[in-house]
Amino acid sequence: MKRKTLALPALIGLLAPTLAACGSDDEGAMKAIVVGTTDEFEATEDAPAPFDPAYAYDAGSWNILRQTTQTLMHLPRGGGEPVPEAASKCAFTDTENESYRCTLRSGLKFSDGNALTVADVKFSIERVLEIKDDNGPVSLLANIDTVETKGDAEIVFHLKKPDATFPYKLATPAASIVDQDVYNKSKLRDGFEVSGSGPYTMTAEVKDKKLVKAVFTKNPNYQGDLKLNNEKVELRSFADAEAMDTALTDGRIDVMTRTLSPDQIERMSGKPSKDVELVEMPGLEIRYLAFNTKDPSVKDKAVRQAMASVIDRTAITSGVYGTTAEPLYSLIPTSIAGHTNSFYNKYGEPDTQKAAKILSEAGVSTPVKLTLHYTTDHYGAGTAKEFETLKKQLNDTGLFDVDIQGTAWSEFRPAQKKGEYAVYGLGWFPDYPDPDNFVAPFLDEDNFLNTPYANEEIRSNLIPESRRASDRNQAASSFQKVQDIVAADVPVLPLWQGKQYVAARANITGVEWALNASSDLQLWELGRGVE
Known part of the structure; x- marks a missing residue:
């Protein structure tokens, strides 16, 4: 994996005292490495236990x-x-x-x-x-x-x-393994406390029921095969990518991770500097529209098929996300074995006439009135612009009358799970890098979306069939059939697949390992070298 040295705007003279050499390796190891994130953690009535393993699923x-x-x-x-x-x-x-x-x-x-x-x-x-x-x-x-x-x-x-x-x-x-003397077997643990045996202990700094800072300190009782390259890491939550960017520029944080904006990445890529490094890593994040297939506005699959026929993924990726994303024509990313471009095979390039024919043959009156829902604070700064683009694409066909509505994640996710949205946008960071994890969470029983859509062939035959294959390459034919069914029924509409980036000060080591392909944060990999 190639690591590039890239720039952030900085007043080098003002930052010089902050960026002084760290001294001995022992001193550097003891100084907390400060990591920024735009992830927000809040304890609410609907989400009382953000870090309880029985509840946490983001x-x-x-x-x-x-x-x-x-x-x-x-x-x-x-x-x-x-x-x-x-x-x-x-x-x-x-x-x-x-x-x-x-x-x-x-x-x-x-x-x-x-x-x-x-x-x-x-x-x-x-x-x-x-x-x-x-x-x-x-x-x-x-x-x-x-x-x-x-x-x-x-x-x-x-x-x-x-x-x-x-x-x-x-x-x-x-x-996750938790202590049965600390956790109740039938009840969630309220608040932000975590008791485990992992590489770190965590102290939470909370304000107004929101986590402001998580301080991870090396766990002296840890026994496992992870090697820790630091004694302490602080994870600080920022309202947006720009605020996080400013904190990196003025030296308040050492590393900037989930989620950098497309504009930031473009800017960093164009202005190399010795002070900040931008690391590009392969990613498996996907974005998609999903449907409450019981809602009257999208119950007829012709409506969903028509949307699939006119949405221009290339315009979304190039116009909103630049080089940080690429069009996706399946739930399974292109870099995962078993991927096939099922949506492109069925619908081809965006075609308004094809969409009009689908709606006409199904007897659907136009324009179809819809509201597309998205979360304002969970997937990064580009989400609002992405949904403005989707709205314009659909409305420009004359076949749809689309409005959009953004909602904070703490309200968005419970409402989505309850079926209050007919059409909504979500992202998926895989639980594990196998095609099964891009299929079952959306289509199997007790799925992540709580979707009413149920395809008996997928649930009873194709998913079980794929799981019998110890050699995962042998499951490819089952996954191809699943992807073709999804393209025909459109319970979800894949949009794009993203890359991932981390920006860090030049004296921070291990940055290229800070995130794996599944976007798992690996803080133990970070160390502090000599400037």
Whole structure:
């Protein structure tokens, strides 16, 4: 991965005292590395426990849990199949991929010194299944039939159906191991506290029920295979990318991560400087429109097909996101095995006449009146402009009468889950880098969208069929059929796939590993070198 040295506007003379050489490596390691993010964390009536593993199911909250809790498995630094973390070894014990056995590392402890046992692992998994929060990640673990402990070190997961992707699911924060003496098995833990056995402990600084700063301190009781390159990291939340940019420029933060705006990335790319480095990394983030297929305005799939026929993805990516995004014609990104351009194959280039014919043959009166909903504070600065572009594209056809409405994430997500929006925009950062995770969360039972759309062929045949394949390349034909069905029915409409970027001061090391392809934040990789 090539690392470029790029620029941020800065008053070098004024910043010189801040950017002085760090001295010895020990002194540098002890000084907190400050990381900025536009992720916002708020405790509300609908979201009382942002960092409870039974509730948390968004990239920002998971990035807190990945620093503070352990899972039996985790994804290795450079990607690939999961490897043991809290476990010393894990494997399927049958040829059908229905029984998965793990052996726990010896001597594990929670950050408060309490012993971590297989009973805690069993408790943690069963707790997510019992709470079964509507907004939570229970769907990732829903295929577990029973959890069995054997002696002091072994735990066996008996699955309802074969699932070769189960090791990936055990590597997600949904399977975070928590202390049964601290967490209630049937109730969420209110507030921002996290008790785990991960590489860091976390202290939350809260104002008006919002997390202002999370301070991660090296956990002396941590035992796992992650190597920490620092003693302390602070994660600070900013209202927008510009405020975060200013903080990096004036030296208040060392690293700028999720989410940089397209304008910032273009500006940094054009003005190289020795003081700030911009790192481009491959990403698997996707953006899409989704539909409440029971809503009268979009219940007829002809309406959804007509939208698919006229939306110009290239105009969105080039006009709004520049080189940071590329058009996407499937739920599965182009860089994931099994991808096929199903939407392009079916609809081709934007065509108003084709859309008009689809609507006419279905007896749909035009213009079709719709409101497109989006969140104002969750996916970055380009979202509003993207929806203005979508509105113009649809209205310019004369076939639609579209309005748009932006809402804060704390209100947007509960309303979307309750089915209050007919059409809405969401992003997806994968739980794990497998095609299954771009299909099941949207189309299987208990899905992320809480969608009323249900295709029996997908749920009963194609998803189970794909999960029986230990060699994931052998599942490609099943995923191709799924993608073709989605293009025909349009319960979701994929728009684009993004890259990801991190900007950091030149003396910060490990920046190229700060995010993996699934956008998991890996704060332990960051270190402080000599300026």
